Amino acid sequence: MESNKKTRPVSNPYETYVDPALPGWEWRVLKHYQNPIQEEKNPYARVFCAVKSPFTFGSWEYGDTYIKDLGKQKRPSQPWTPKTKRDRQILQGG
Numbered sequence: 104m105e106s107n108k109k110t111r112p113v114s115n116p117y118e119t120y121v122d123p124a125l126p127g128w129e130w131r132v133l134k135h136y137q138n139p140i141q142e143e144k145n146p147y148a149r150v151f152c153a154v155k156s157p158f159t160f161g162s163w164e165y166g167d168t169y170i171k172d173l174g175k176q177k178r179p180s181q182p183w184t185p186k187t188k189r190d191r192q193i194l195q196g197g
Contacts, residue, residue, distance in 0.1 A: 110134040113153045113163055120173050127157040130173060133165075142170055 111117060116131035134151035135142070142148040148170045153163040 110151060116153070117150075118173075125156075127155075129155045130168070131163075132173070146171065 111133050113131055113133065116133055117135065118132040120130040120132075122128055131153045132150045133153055136150065137145060137148055149167045150170055150173070151165070152168050152173075153165050154168075155161070155163050
């Protein structure tokens with residue numbers, strides 16, 4: 104999980120999420136703090152995100168969010184080519 108210990112730039116996130124119910128909102132996951140197994144066990148697992156919304160006027164705001172909040176309401180906006188072990192696990196639903 105070495106690749107997840109580093110924060111990615113906003114132009115190359117681990118995942119990108121959008122919610123059709125919230126037009127103009129986008130969440131980009133830039134860092135995972137735990138491996139996928141630990142994330143599943145931890146109801147308070149979090150990730151570091153860049154978020155853009157109609158209220159940020161085209162800019163990104165950065166901060167942590169709970170993984171469960173991303174998974175409940177949002178889905179990846181586009182399929183991506185898995186580049187890391189973590190990417191492959193996410194693509195397989197784990």
